[in-house]
Amino acid sequence: MGRQTAVALSETDERDLLTFLRKDADIQIVKRAASSPELLFVSEFPPRGPNQYYFHLWNTAFPWQPEFGQLGLELREQRPDSQFYLKNTAGAPIIEYYREPFENPGAIGSGRVYWDTDFAIYRGPHYDTRAFGLWYDKVVRWLRKNGQRVELARGWYQYWLPGAWQLRTSIAERSHHRQ
Numbered sequence: 001m002g003r004q005t006a007v008a009l010s011e012t013d014e015r016d017l018l019t020f021l022r023k024d025a026d027i028q029i030v031k032r033a034a035s036s037p038e039l040l041f042v043s044e045f046p047p048r049g050p051n052q053y054y055f056h057l058w059n060t061a062f063p064w065q066p067e068f069g070q071l072g073l074e075l076r077e078q079r080p081d082s083q084f085y086l087k088n089t090a091g092a093p094i095i096e097y098y099r100e101p102f103e104n105p106g107a108i109g110s111g112r113v114y115w116d117t118d119f120a121i122y123r124g125p126h127y128d129t130r131a132f133g134l135w136y137d138k139v140v141r142w143l144r145k146n147g148q149r150v151e152l153a154r155g156w157y158q159y160w161l162p163g164a165w166q167l168r169t170s171i172a173e174r175s176h177h178r179q
Contacts, residue, residue: 001117001118002114002115002116002117002118003114003115003117003136004112004113004114004115005112005113005140005143005144005159006110006111006112006152006156006157006158006159007100007111007112007113007143007147007158007159007160007161008100008102008110008111008147008158008159008160008161008164008165008168009099009100009111009161009163009164010102010161010162010163010164010166010167011045011047011048011163012162012163013146013161013162013163013164014045015044015045016146016161017139017142017143017161018044018045020142021057021059021139025059025060025061025135026059026060026061027057027058027059027060028041028057028058028060029041029042029043029044029045029055029056029057029058030042030055030056030057030058030066030086030094031046031052031054031055032051032053032054032055032085033051033071033083033084033085034083034084035083035084036083036084037068037084039084040066040068040084040085040086048099048102048103052099053098053099053101054096054097054098054099055096055097055099056086056089056092056094056095056096056097057094057095057096057097057113057139058092058093058094059093059132059135062093062127062128062131062132062135063093063126063127064092064093064094064126064127065088066086066088067086067087067088068084068085068086068087069084069085069086069087070083070084070085071083071084071085089116090116091116091118091125091126092116093125093127093132094115095113095114095115095136095139096112096113096114096115096116097111097112097113097114098110098111098112098114099111100164102164102167102168110152110158111158111164113139113140113143115132115133115136117129143159143161144159146161146162147159147160147161148160148161148162148165
């Protein structure tokens with residue numbers, strides 16, 4: 001279990017979010033996979049593209065020692081750019097961020113920010129969850145304040161930030177013109 005908020009952010013919205021977060025904290029962005037452990041850590045969100053949809057946001061004020069895993073040999077040969085990953089994210093003081101798949105409007109998943117709060121199965125957290133919860137709430141408040149609430153399905157809402165809303169509108173217009 002955890003706490004999540006469905007969101008849609010454009011690349012511009014992502015930069016605005018980072019600017020907001022970095023006013024008060026040292027934020028490290030961690031990619032899902034990279035060709036070396038060092039390349040997992042990036043200062044900005046990379047442009048959208050293959051394997052660029054899933055990230056961790058780590059407020060380094062919360063202690064955590066990232067541990068790295070490596071894909072098996074067969075997978076390494078198939079995907080040399082994605083050999084390494086973080087293997088100790090469960091119960092870590094991070095916010096998971098999934099990008100909205102604008103290129104695939106029919107995708108099953110949607111963008112979200114998520115904090116894994118099921119600490120019992122991880123033998124307890126090793127950081128101040130109360131303080132982290134306050135920080136997570138601050139992030140969500142900013143997203144809600146700056147986003148437009150859209151009902152995707154009955155009782156299921158997502159917050160679309162301005163740049164994402166423009167993308168959604170232009171995708172809908174292109175789709176309408178094709179018909």
